[in-house]
Amino acid sequence: MPRTPAIRDNGRVNEADQDTTDTLEPSPSRGNRLYPRVTSFRSRRGALTEPQQETWDRRWAHLGRDVGDELLDIDGWFGRHAPTVLEIGSGTGTAAVAMAQAEPHVNLIAVEVYRPGLAQTLQRIERTLDTDAPVTNLRILRGDAVDVLEHMIAPESLTGVRVFFPDPWPKARHHKRRLLQARTFALIANRLKPGGVLHVATDHAEYAEAIEVTGNAEPLLTPLNWSSPISHERPVTKFEDKAHQVGSTIAELIWGKIGA
């Protein structure tokens, strides 16, 4: 099983450092850690609607998995060998489903902690199944994407990683909760194949600056200067829509993994 000890340890903080304003509820990705990591998400309880639950019951066993400690057999799960892209924090699946449809030759794995969002993603997939462009190349993982990268993805196995509108955690005292910090860039860079791409979009100007500086400092990444192996076309999600409404600029940051 792949391990990146320095990264793993960097991710840990003492309980005392936890933000006590958040309720920590049991999560499939928290496992038996002695010291829970400061996570980039706020635990939200969310009941599924009846139709969502029905879709979940029909589709989860085939299309979804809880995050765990085992390396993913990606080819086995998709039933084929193809370039693999991981989307972190896929929300309700707007981008994941549209991009899976646009790139049928890619295996797309969407990771999200919010169960109603995952249920909506399953519903979106289900709605395509009777159309001319059924989505058969999207799988979903429920849990913390950092755990996914650490435990479930082998080094140099991803063609792309997408992070669209990561929670900005704007208060300085919450910056430690931001997903895109040096250790996450190092982890993502390690899991990308040489030539693979990290695509980030954010509407938060200050976070965008921090992301750019941190990404540029990661030695295995460089601003993309070759033809991308994955599409950069994104549909507009509700987060982007809101950002446009208040006049925010969307920053698109794209790096490639060196060594191709």
Ligand SMILES: C[S@@+](CC[C@H](N)C(=O)[O-])C[C@H]1O[C@@H](n2cnc3c(N)ncnc32)[C@H](O)[C@@H]1O
């Ligand atoms: C601001 S929303 C953006 C959702 C989606 N990308 C979009 O553009 O509509 C950020 C999402 O990331 C998820 N998230 C945050 N940290 C995460 C993590 N470590 N692992 C998985 N999902 C995470 C949150 O639950 C939330 O749904």
